Amino acid sequence: MxxxxxxxxxxxxxxxxxxxxxxxxxxxxxxxxxxxxxxxxxxxxxxxxxxxxxxxxxxxxxxxxxxxxxxxxxxxxxxxxxxxxxxxxxxxxxxxxxxxxxxxxxxxxxxxxxxxxxxxxxxxxxxxxxxxxxxxxxxxxxxxxxxxxxxxxxxxxxxxxxxxxxxxxxxxxxxxxxxxxxxxxxxxxxxDLLLARWQKLVWNIPYNGLSVVLDARTDELMSNPDTRSLVEELMWEVVNGAKSCDRIIPQNFVETMLHYTNKMKPYRTSMKIDYDEKRPLEVETMFGNPLRFAQEKGANLPNITMLYQQLKFLDSRNCN
The missing domain is CATH 3.40.50.720 (NAD(P)-binding Rossmann-like Domain)
Structure with missing residues (x-):
């Protein structure tokens, strides 16, 4: 160590x-x-x-x-x-x-x-x-x-x-x-840095993206059964994206991330703060690049694709 x-x-x-x-x-x-x-x-x-x-x-x-x-x-x-x-x-x-x-x-x-x-x-x-x-x-x-x-x-x-x-x-x-x-x-x-980056995206993609699109803190996303279900669906899509790049995220990782977020103090994500302050969003590195990595390997990530497109629209309108 x-x-x-x-x-x-x-x-x-x-x-x-x-x-x-x-x-x-x-x-x-x-x-x-x-x-x-x-x-x-x-x-x-x-x-x-x-x-x-x-x-x-x-x-x-x-x-x-x-x-x-x-x-x-x-x-x-x-x-x-x-x-x-x-x-x-x-x-x-x-x-x-x-x-x-x-x-x-x-x-x-x-x-x-x-x-x-x-x-x-x-x-x-x-x-x-x-x-x-x-x-x-x-x-x-x-x-x-x-x-x-x-x-x-x-x-x-x-x-x-x-x-x-x-x-x-x-x-x-x-x-x-x-x-x-x-x-x-x-x-x-x-x-393995690539595996570590995909693992971080398991949290970043659902919470950063949905916090902007739905105008919500992490605790609000977790307390509503519909948004909690959507968070989990997005997490599993990230796991599939990683798999397309030959990186296997353990099955219990999604549950661990959900558990950590449940315990977390109410939190306004960094992307939500940027959006509220009318600063450009990190849409490409956090959403566009992972999509491109996965799509080059033939993977289809429909929920993340939709979230990416929504964020592109909101970011463009917010910064004008």
Missing amino acids: ANQFIYNSFQHSYAILGTGALGGYYGACLQKAGLNVNFLLHSDYEYVKKHGLVVESKNGDFTLTQVQAYPEANKMPACDVVILALKTTQNHLLPQMLPHVVKDNGVVLVLQNGLGVEDEVAKIVGAERVMGGLCFLCSNKVAPGHIRHLDYGEIKIGEYAANYQAAGITNRMQQIAADFELAGIKMELAE
């Missing part, structure tokens, strides 16, 4: 690209644990530079009064680990950002939603410098430099390889996992 791997964690430097609900929370936890963390901010830059970062968490509130904040990626130091926590709708900016912030022997850890996101990053920095991560986190940014962590927080990470071939568990995965565990973040190491 990662905590049996001996090394000096304080030698690692981190860059956080996207200091929002996710990047801000994990980056703040890493800095609190004593690691060297550099934050890229946009609208919050002046505020955070002056006042720092505030984290309200179920695990204990804390404030970082001093943070290494930057308004532009090309002003940041090159780091060992670059945590990509931007919305995928901003990925067109990555060719200008990533070369400045990742060391020659560094790694980009892609903590973004959906499928195929590592492919985009690999084209910029090379496949050997890319790792993917799936975050099981309920967190919101409630004000400039102010993050509210509601529930969960575990990250599952895996090495990326061309065509999403399973790459096993590496030393650098163990090193990064040990840093996060030092910061109180539960970690899981995945031998």
Whole structure:
């Protein structure tokens, strides 16, 4: 396990690209644990530079009064680990950002939603410098430099390889996992990143999609028998999509995701927040890419296809 791997964690430097609900929370936890963390901010830059970062968490509130904040990626130091926590709708900016912030022997850890996101990053920095991560986190940014962590927080990470071939568990995965565990973040190491991404979609596709289309929180979707049934149908379609890509999701996984969501505090999904704030939705990476992966293998996912088309319509109308 990662905590049996001996090394000096304080030698690692981190860059956080996207200091929002996710990047801000994990980056703040890493800095609190004593690691060297550099934050890229946009609208919050002046505020955070002056006042720092505030984290309200179920695990204990804390404030970082001093943070290494930057308004532009090309002003940041090159780091060992670059945590990509931007919305995928901003990925067109990555060719200008990533070369400045990742060391020659560094790694980009892609903590973004959906499928195929590592492919985009690999084209910029090379496949050997890319790792993917799936975050099981309920967190919101409630004000400039102010993050509210509601529930969960575990990250599952895996090495990326061309065509999403399973790459096993590496030393650098163990090193990064040990840093996060030092910061109180539960970690899981995945031998197969593609399987892990399909597993995350079992939750993301029904709850993010339906929360927008039906204007509902997770607890509302679960308490109504019709929407709960629809959630489960969508989950099984994701399982079939994974199967078309030769990735088998265990039979009990759907029930586990339903159980976790039943226990979860009432939650407005990240896609619902983006929709309410009239920001572009991550429709392509979270819905379009998985559909294309599965359709190329001959799979038909009718409910996900309909949800994708509905979201495309709502996103287009919302942003005009």
